[in-house]
Amino acid sequence: MSTSLMNQQFRLAARPVGMPKPGDWSCTTTPVRELADGEVLIKVLYLSLDPAMRGWMNDGKSYIRPVAIDEVMRAGGAGVVVESKSSKFAAGDMVCGGTGVQQYWQGAADDKTAGFYKVDTSRAPLPKYLNALGMPGMTAYFGLLEVGMPKAGETVVVSGAAGAVGQTVGQVAKHKGCRVVGIAGGKDKCDFVVNELGFDACIDYKGGSVKDGLKEHCPKGVDIYFDNVGGEILDAVLTRINLKARIIICGAISQYNNTTPVKGPANYLSLLVNRARMEGIVVFDYADRYSVGVAEMAKWMQAGTFKTREDIVQGLENFPETLLMLFEGKNFGKLILQVAEV
Numbered sequence: 001m002s003t004s005l006m007n008q009q010f011r012l013a014a015r016p017v018g019m020p021k022p023g024d025w026s027c028t029t030t031p032v033r034e035l036a037d038g039e040v041l042i043k044v045l046y047l048s049l050d051p052a053m054r055g056w057m058n059d060g061k062s063y064i065r066p067v068a069i070d071e072v073m074r075a076g077g078a079g080v081v082v083e084s085k086s087s088k089f090a091a092g093d094m095v096c097g098g099t100g101v102q103q104y105w106q107g108a109a110d111d112k113t114a115g116f117y118k119v120d121t122s123r124a125p126l127p128k129y130l131n132a133l134g135m136p137g138m139t140a141y142f143g144l145l146e147v148g149m150p151k152a153g154e155t156v157v158v159s160g161a162a163g164a165v166g167q168t169v170g171q172v173a174k175h176k177g178c179r180v181v182g183i184a185g186g187k188d189k190c191d192f193v194v195n196e197l198g199f200d201a202c203i204d205y206k207g208g209s210v211k212d213g214l215k216e217h218c219p220k221g222v223d224i225y226f227d228n229v230g231g232e233i234l235d236a237v238l239t240r241i242n243l244k245a246r247i248i249i250c251g252a253i254s255q256y257n258n259t260t261p262v263k264g265p266a267n268y269l270s271l272l273v274n275r276a277r278m279e280g281i282v283v284f285d286y287a288d289r290y291s292v293g294v295a296e297m298a299k300w301m302q303a304g305t306f307k308t309r310e311d312i313v314q315g316l317e318n319f320p321e322t323l324l325m326l327f328e329g330k331n332f333g334k335l336i337l338q339v340a341e342v
Helices: 052-056 126-130 135-148 164-175 187-195 210-217 231-238 269-273 283-303 316-328
Strands: 006-012 025-031 039-048 076-084 094-097 104-108 155-159 179-184 201-204 222-227 241-249 277-280 310-314 334-338
Touching (some): 025 316, 126 310, 126 334, 135 164, 135 222, 135 283, 179 187, 187 201, 310 316, 316 334
Parallel strands (some): 155 222, 179 201
Antiparallel strands (some): 039 104, 076 094
8 A cells, every 4th residue: 555655755955044944945755665564654644843843953962863964854743544564553543753744654663763652532632632732731741840840829930821832831830729920922822821721911022021011910029930932031030030939941932043152041140149940841851751741631621621722734835934933923822734634
């Protein structure tokens, strides 16, 4: 069966300088080969587009090796097993893992780099497994609970509040009894964060001063800050932190396309004055415990006390321009690229 299929792929053609450009990609089509024993063929249905992908394009030391030139672009995805020569998966199984930006993934069913696992779409629709029940949700869940260690009554601030990680951070914090203040860009996003997700307040960084918003909505200071953006917003929050505050460094999307060195926090001495802690979160460190986070959030979803929003764009051919939505603030919710129908 597999030999009649063709696989369209996006490969990294050049390392971007600043924002990725069309010339940084090559789009290739290759035949799908016959499966060997122990292998599976997965039809990719959805791709997760995440800010971390920009860092994976750079040639430098990081928590994961960079994507090589002419390699299929790394991405998480969800799909259906269409052919299997492995006892691990059967045809028809819905799975998530490291699909890459392509129409099909084939290889060893137990490939540890890809890390495919079955998901139950009777529990939640497949796109949810790329949002709160996937890598962004696990980042939020373990970053907040393990690094932030929230206590009931504390004030939690999260930037990128309407995005994939931010929306989950805020709702987990609310379930743990915290006061939650989001930071997002634009009235629509701020309204969504407060009215739909249940945050206590949301500061519109496009519509006014973040410092003023923090003074208004965090009158008792900030106990936990979950940082998705870095830059000036991180500096503003550092002026409002409390004694023994915890700052969780998840990402710095404001810095990812810089053509100059990354700007560090100018107000870092606030950490000293307040005996505070700043610590990074890499979700892969918690991979053996993902099932714990998925089970708790799925329970909240089924009870109607946890909501997610996905921003789904159609068509693999639209990958290059869709990825840029992340860095232009154009996505509203978890950005997902739909590659095919089931």
